[in-house]
Amino acid sequence: MVEGMNSLLIGYGNPLRGDDGIGWRVVEEIANRQSSIANSQRDNPQSTPHSALRTPQLIAVHQLLPELAEPISETDLVIFVDASVEGEPGAIQVRTIEPAPPRIGAFTHHFDPAGVLGYAREVYGRFPRAYLVTVTAVSLGYGEGLSETVEAVLPEVLNQIEKLIG
Amino acid sequence: MGSTITIDPVTRIEGHSKITIQLDDDGRVADARFHVTQFRGFEKMTEGRPFHEMPSLTARICGICPVSHLIASAKTCDALLAVTVPRTARNLRRIMNLAQITQSHALSFFHLSSPDLVLGMDADPAKRHLFGVASAAPQLAQDGIALRKFGQQIIELLGGKRIHPSWIVPGGVSHPLSQEDRDAILAMIPDALKRAQRTIDWYKGTFSQFSDEIRTFANFPTLFMGMVNPKGDLSMYAGRIRIMNAVGDIVADQLEPATYQQWLAESVEPDSYLKSPYYKPMGYPEGIFRVGPLARMNIIDRCGTTIADQEWAEFRSLQRGAVLSSFHYHYARLIEIIYCIERIRNLLNDPDILNDHVRSFAEPNAFEGVGMSEAPRGSLLHHYKIDKNGRIIWANMIIATGNNNLAMNKGVYQVAKHFVRGEQIQEGMLNRVEAVIRTFDPCLSCSTHAVGQMPLQVQLLAPDGAILDERFQG
Numbered sequence: 001m002v003e004g005m006n007s008l009l010i011g012y013g014n015p016l017r018g019d020d021g022i023g024w025r026v027v028e029e030i031a032n033r034q035s036s037i038a039n040s041q042r043d044n045p046q047s048t049p050h051s052a053l054r055t056p057q058l059i060a061v062h063q064l065l066p067e068l069a070e071p072i073s074e075t076d077l078v079i080f081v082d083a084s085v086e087g088e089p090g091a092i093q094v095r096t097i098e099p100a101p102p103r104i105g106a107f108t109h110h111f112d113p114a115g116v117l118g119y120a121r122e123v124y125g126r127f128p129r130a131y132l133v134t135v136t137a138v139s140l141g142y143g144e145g146l147s148e149t150v151e152a153v154l155p156e157v158l159n160q161i162e163k164l165i166g
Numbered sequence: 167m168g169s170t171i172t173i174d175p176v177t178r179i180e181g182h183s184k185i186t187i188q189l190d191d192d193g194r195v196a197d198a199r200f201h202v203t204q205f206r207g208f209e210k211m212t213e214g215r216p217f218h219e220m221p222s223l224t225a226r227i228c229g230i231c232p233v234s235h236l237i238a239s240a241k242t243c244d245a246l247l248a249v250t251v252p253r254t255a256r257n258l259r260r261i262m263n264l265a266q267i268t269q270s271h272a273l274s275f276f277h278l279s280s281p282d283l284v285l286g287m288d289a290d291p292a293k294r295h296l297f298g299v300a301s302a303a304p305q306l307a308q309d310g311i312a313l314r315k316f317g318q319q320i321i322e323l324l325g326g327k328r329i330h331p332s333w334i335v336p337g338g339v340s341h342p343l344s345q346e347d348r349d350a351i352l353a354m355i356p357d358a359l360k361r362a363q364r365t366i367d368w369y370k371g372t373f374s375q376f377s378d379e380i381r382t383f384a385n386f387p388t389l390f391m392g393m394v395n396p397k398g399d400l401s402m403y404a405g406r407i408r409i410m411n412a413v414g415d416i417v418a419d420q421l422e423p424a425t426y427q428q429w430l431a432e433s434v435e436p437d438s439y440l441k442s443p444y445y446k447p448m449g450y451p452e453g454i455f456r457v458g459p460l461a462r463m464n465i466i467d468r469c470g471t472t473i474a475d476q477e478w479a480e481f482r483s484l485q486r487g488a489v490l491s492s493f494h495y496h497y498a499r500l501i502e503i504i505y506c507i508e509r510i511r512n513l514l515n516d517p518d519i520l521n522d523h524v525r526s527f528a529e530p531n532a533f534e535g536v537g538m539s540e541a542p543r544g545s546l547l548h549h550y551k552i553d554k555n556g557r558i559i560w561a562n563m564i565i566a567t568g569n570n571n572l573a574m575n576k577g578v579y580q581v582a583k584h585f586v587r588g589e590q591i592q593e594g595m596l597n598r599v600e601a602v603i604r605t606f607d608p609c610l611s612c613s614t615h616a617v618g619q620m621p622l623q624v625q626l627l628a629p630d631g632a633i634l635d636e637r638f639q640g
Binding site: 067101 | 226301307310314
């Protein structure tokens, strides 16, 4: 990523519904890494952190709401992280997202990633490069915590995100 | 042969419901019903849990207004502990409640209702949505986002996170307010106030275009209920209940929330999971009442803050006695946003707000407790009974949206009678039947304590129950 560019990572889903909490878990993991990097820099000001994960602003939400248009419009790159029900359990997918108008008849106070990107374009006249990273869920039943399968692919999810921020 | 229209799901509200409209043999509306079709039974689920878990458990009832449940629940737990919550903690809880009301009202007005208000009830549904608002009135769209953010940021600064903060606890709050956070919130006030005033000025220049809707959107006599302080001022956190009738006479005043079973009863309808509370002394259904912004603006003697009081005086001049049209929930909501911003500023300017004594500690000293507060949608009540080990053995929650159930049903009937023609669902009719529900800003997830979002179904039925037309949205 070009130095000075801003990035934003939005993890969304319901952390009380098993693997639907993957977005929140990714935000938590990156926040922990950012905290470690900050501590390491404080203890050793000469150290140069290499992880691209040190940079993104982090947001965890249950659903994508219109007000996300504002921070999205102010960043250069946005990465959405969500669970998916398509594909083999644990499969990771990375897709480019383009802004889109709302679906007719859509419930209009929460959006999908393309919709919130489109709303940022409509309200603020700006939208960033955008990706959606999904992990196919094993279970979306009641309960906190990820399934073993999804938990096992978490490091690879972080790798993929790091490459996107690059 | 008569028929029935069903609207299922109802859109741009919180939760899942449907509307059925029954036609008579001449094709005129004979009856209309608003059914809430989701069920969760949260009260039952809490049985056996330690009472001190209730604030965080009941906050999970809703992702939109968790703070309202936190507050009502914590106040109920305060009653179980039989402690006096420190003054600073009471004021900090007040600030969080006011921030919650601001962000929830902003969601209702800007995100859910503004497409109808900006683009018109008969606008093409392909354009009647937030994108259409952003295109037609970009400043309004930006103001909505900013006011939502204002409320959410305050909740986050106080509670550490914007959804399901666990900062409000039995006996007070978990930690005091820092000077840095106080100053950060105060710095946001002027911008929020400017946006709220700009919106209400716009709205006052607009709503006269909706004279038909004002006349027919749940515009009928009912009682109005809400909380006031001892002076009769608007009170969102603590106070006692006032009930006013349609001509503006106070029917009951300074009712103690803990005695609610003496003056409030709930009926159960076979076709809805949403109960129908009514004012007990007048019986069912004559005891129909409304709660929430319209009711609060009707019952109070004043708001108690400068700009809101000016707006309130203008609002009250709309009608002698109580303002009856539910269309004016929108107007009332905007006045309350201004009130909340002013009140937050006033509370933060009290030096005592930084006091670090913010919690009282005790073991349970009572086996039963009641807590009430004003949520965005109206009066919210929690009532718990515990055993000697502090475990919940019974819980009852009377939710703001439920309090409006009878009025919402009657409102759907009034709108259907005025706008429904023939045996097919026309778009303008469909939207108006939904829009009358939207004025109440119902939160069905809360009121049935249910899971899920809210699509809407509308059915048009013949007298024999045959479905003549049906629409699904969501």
